[in-house]
Amino acid sequence: MKFKTWALIVELCFLSGFTFTEVNSVKASSMKVISCHFSADGKWLATAGHDKKAVLWYTDGLKPKSIFEGHSSLITDVCFSPVLPYLATSSFDKTIRVWDAGSPHDSLHTFRGHSTCVMSVDFHSNRDDLICSCDGNGEIRYWSITNSNCAGVFKGGTAQVRFQPRLGRYLAAAEDFSVSILDVETQASRQLLQGHVKPIHFLCWDPSGEYLASVSEDSVRIWRVGSGDEGECIHELRSKGNKFHSCVFHPTNPSLLIIGCYQYLELWNMTENKSRSVPAHEGLIASLAVSTATRMVASASHDKFVKLWI
Ligand SMILES: *[C@@H]1O[C@H](CO)[C@@H](O)[C@H](O)[C@H]1NC(C)=O
Numbered sequence: 277m278k279f280k281t282w283a284l285i286v287e288l289c290f291l292s293g294f295t296f297t298e299v300n301s302v303k304a305s306s307m308k309v310i311s312c313h314f315s316a317d318g319k320w321l322a323t324a325g326h327d328k329k330a331v332l333w334y335t336d337g338l339k340p341k342s343i344f345e346g347h348s349s350l351i352t353d354v355c356f357s358p359v360l361p362y363l364a365t366s367s368f369d370k371t372i373r374v375w376d377a378g379s380p381h382d383s384l385h386t387f388r389g390h391s392t393c394v395m396s397v398d399f400h401s402n403r404d405d406l407i408c409s410c411d412g413n414g415e416i417r418y419w420s421i422t423n424s425n426c427a428g429v430f431k432g433g434t435a436q437v438r439f440q441p442r443l444g445r446y447l448a449a450a451e452d453f454s455v456s457i458l459d460v461e462t463q464a465s466r467q468l469l470q471g472h473v474k475p476i477h478f479l480c481w482d483p484s485g486e487y488l489a490s491v492s493e494d495s496v497r498i499w500r501v502g503s504g505d506e507g508e509c510i511h512e513l514r515s516k517g518n519k520f521h522s523c524v525f526h527p528t529n530p531s532l533l534i535i536g537c538y539q540y541l542e543l544w545n546m547t548e549n550k551s552r553s554v555p556a557h558e559g560l561i562a563s564l565a566v567s568t569a570t571r572m573v574a575s576a577s578h579d580k581f582v583k584l585w586i
């Protein structure tokens with residue numbers, strides 16, 4: 277009884293003055309949605325998944341704007357360029373496609389070279405010509421949009437690749453239980469972040485590019501990625517049963533990480549080391565995205581729905 281009262285007080289403290297609510301929801305596909313991403317100005321949201329298509333939505337009202345078709349197998353990742361009106365998709369069909377967001381008729385480029393399923397794709401934060409992808413065999417490739425060719429091949433990423441925001445000096449690549457922090461220019465490994473005991477599914481930088489979150493089924497870790505050689509794990513949250521899958525830093529509360537689980541969103545106050553669950557979907561929350569422009573969060577799920585939160 278005593279313990280229960282204490283727990284309730286903790287819960288109320290956590291909630292004081294802070295709300296996180298669903299503001300819109302749409303059935304985005306007839307199949308599982310795997311990935312979502314906001315355009316730089318936050319006006320559009322792109323989603324993609326098992327139906328092999330990418331869909332562009334007006335964030336305001338969640339009405340579809342256009343559909344991008346061309347992949348012959350499921351799409352694993354979708355992202356917008358931070359500077360140009362382009363989006364990129366990676367697919368089980370071994371290709372990466374770059375599309376003009378304004379003209380959905382055909383892709384601008386189709387990049388071939390991976391020998392197996394492409395698992396992830398990302399645009400560099402300020403070099404508008406550079407994109408990066410990784411495949412199921414751990415191969416990472418750089419691609420030049422201007423030259424329409426492969427600009428580098430190296431090893432070290434299977435699940436996800438994410439460029440450091442703002443500075444763009446590093447690339448974070450998740451492979452099995454560890455994250456490699458690679459120098460974008462030299463492709464040299466600067467840090468190896470180790471400690472997960474289950475495969476890592478998802479990576480997310482904070483907007484400053486100083487911290488990186490990594491998610492495996494049973495734990496989420498926050499790393500300080502400084503200029504030194506050692507990456508330091510500064511926070512860890514262990515699952516109490518709910519499987520973790522995706523994450524994003526809250527747009528206005530830097531102490532808060534939003535974690536996508538099976539059906540639930542877990543809101544983790546890293547400073548207090550306390551978390552609470554919010555019912556959100558009927559399936560796994562495969563992807564989360566944030567817009568710093570509109571301060572909205574998007575969740576995409578295997579339940580075929582995409583939701584907006586604020
Ligand atoms: C997280 O915890 C810190 C420290 O107790 C507190 O100042 C902050 O308001 C909390 N954030 C939220 C969103 O509850």
Ligand SMILES: *[C@@H]1O[C@H](CO)[C@@H](O)[C@H](O)[C@H]1NC(C)=O
Pocket residue numbers: 511512549
């Ligand atoms: C955070 O809380 C968990 C239990 O919920 C505990 O195991 C862990 O040690 C705590 N971490 C810190 C840094 O206090």
